Amino acid sequence: MAKIRQYEGDGIRITYDADRCIHAAECVHGLPEVFDPNRKPWIDPGAAAADDLANVVRRCPTGALAYERLDGEPAEEPAPTNQLRVAADGPVYASGDLVVLDAEHREVARETRAAFCRCGASKNKPYCDGRHAEAGFRDPGFIVEARLRPPGTEDSPALAIRLRPDGPLVLEGRFKLVGSDDGSAEGAAGALCRCGASKNKPFCDGTHREVDFEADDPTVD
Numbered sequence: 001m002a003k004i005r006q007y008e009g010d011g012i013r014i015t016y017d018a019d020r021c022i023h024a025a026e027c028v029h030g031l032p033e034v035f036d037p038n039r040k041p042w043i044d045p046g047a048a049a050a051d052d053l054a055n056v057v058r059r060c061p062t063g064a065l066a067y068e069r070l071d072g073e074p075a076e077e078p079a080p081t082n083q084l085r086v087a088a089d090g091p092v093y094a095s096g097d098l099v100v101l102d103a104e105h106r107e108v109a110r111e112t113r114a115a116f117c118r119c120g121a122s123k124n125k126p127y128c129d130g131r132h133a134e135a136g137f138r139d140p141g142f143i144v145e146a147r148l149r150p151p152g153t154e155d156s157p158a159l160a161i162r163l164r165p166d167g168p169l170v171l172e173g174r175f176k177l178v179g180s181d182d183g184s185a186e187g188a189a190g191a192l193c194r195c196g197a198s199k200n201k202p203f204c205d206g207t208h209r210e211v212d213f214e215a216d217d218p219t220v221d
Helices: 026-030 050-057
Strands: 004-008 012-017 065-069 083-086 093-099 107-116 161-162 169-178 184-192
Touching: 012 050, 026 050, 050 065
Parallel strands: 083 169, 093 161
Antiparallel strands: 004 012, 012 065, 083 093, 093 107, 161 169, 169 184
8 A cells, every 4th residue: 555645845745655765865865954764754845945855856766756836836847858777686767758557558657757666576566666675686787689669750758658467568659778887779669577587687578477477566447
């Protein structure tokens, strides 16, 4: 069950989803007077200006932190380029105009930042919850052989991320995939492993069927 809390300050409301926090600590380093894990409540939005809060929240790579402006200032804009960055032994960090779809192509969530599970052990799929370390997941995060459809003249700026049942993340839309060594490839379609067992990570090679991977993804009623 999602543990979502809201903290309202002067002109801004911060939302915190504890299930998606993997302690990147960008917030703590950016505004320690606001974000103090040793204090209750740990977020004090009154300790900084709304613009400063928004700037730091945008650094949260998992989307665990989000904000809503209450002062008429613009909402968070997606990054101009959809990017997926593969972390060594960890998740794939996504940023941009991200649309998460269920198997029936129905919208589950609209994101600007997210961390998607690659190890198969998360209890909050499709998102990472930090269990990759506990599960002993190991992958250097390199893009050795890019299995992507080359970009063309895609109309929509959004990147659709479809949750194939008990299978990969299916990508549709223009994006840049970046490895942990900064090697990169651009594409308009592809499938990323999320069972942790592919021999061609970060791409899916069908091994999820052999290991009986179960995703238990969210759906739209």
